[in-house]
Amino acid sequence: MFDRPLIFVWPDAIAFWAVLIWAYAMEARQLQRKKRHSAGHEGADRYSGLVISIGTSLLQLGSVALAFYAPSAMPAEARHPAYFGGLGLIVTGMLLRMHCWRELGAFFTHTVTIADDHRVVDGGAYRLLRHPSYLGALLTLMGLGLVLGNYASLVLMCIGSWSIYIYRIQVEEAALESALGESYTRFKQSRKRLIPYVY
Secondary structure (H helix, E strand, C coil), X not given: XXXXXXXXXXXXXXXXXXXHHHHHHHHHHHHHHHHHHCCCCCHXXXXXXXXXXXXXXXXXXXXXXXXXXHHHECCXXXXXXXXXXXXXXXXXXXXHHHHHHHXXXXXXXXXXXXXXCCCCCCCHHHHCECCHHHHHHHHHHHHHHHHCCEHHHHHHHHHHHHHHHHHHHHHHHHHHHHHHCHHHHHHHHCCECCCCCCC
8 A cells, every 4th residue: 555755644744844844934035135136037047047946846846746656656664764864955955055145145146147246256165066055956856855755756856956957057157157257267177066076
């Protein structure tokens, strides 16, 4: 008999919904703070902000729907380790994003936006990676896929989220290199995109 995903099973669900509400609250607060500084989706952004917001929403809905597809469910003994491991990834990803928001300060926006005084930020996690904030988002989304305890959900979330954020990175790096020139080129050459020393 197929068991429901643990996000819908009491009392396991308490931890998931508490973490999810916290994560969405942090994202919403940051969006509200930076909304007036963000450019539109056209121009340098090339609609990557919309791709992220709509794409990740569809991924989350699709992953939850797939979690009810019994043939791809994880074995019963793996469900709780996957559940708590996924929660750990969500929290880790959000903490990394919050760190990046602090490091970027006024330069953090939800669309690709080049400020008049824009400069390369290379402190904190940016010493190791060009896009640690996006790594945080990926960890959060992959954590959600893992929490659901279903291989199909996890595969969809991993492939979909990486596709979305690779597009965003290409758009953002083109805009930053065009605006900042040699300083951003040197920054790019000295660190990887998302995985230290690997990619």
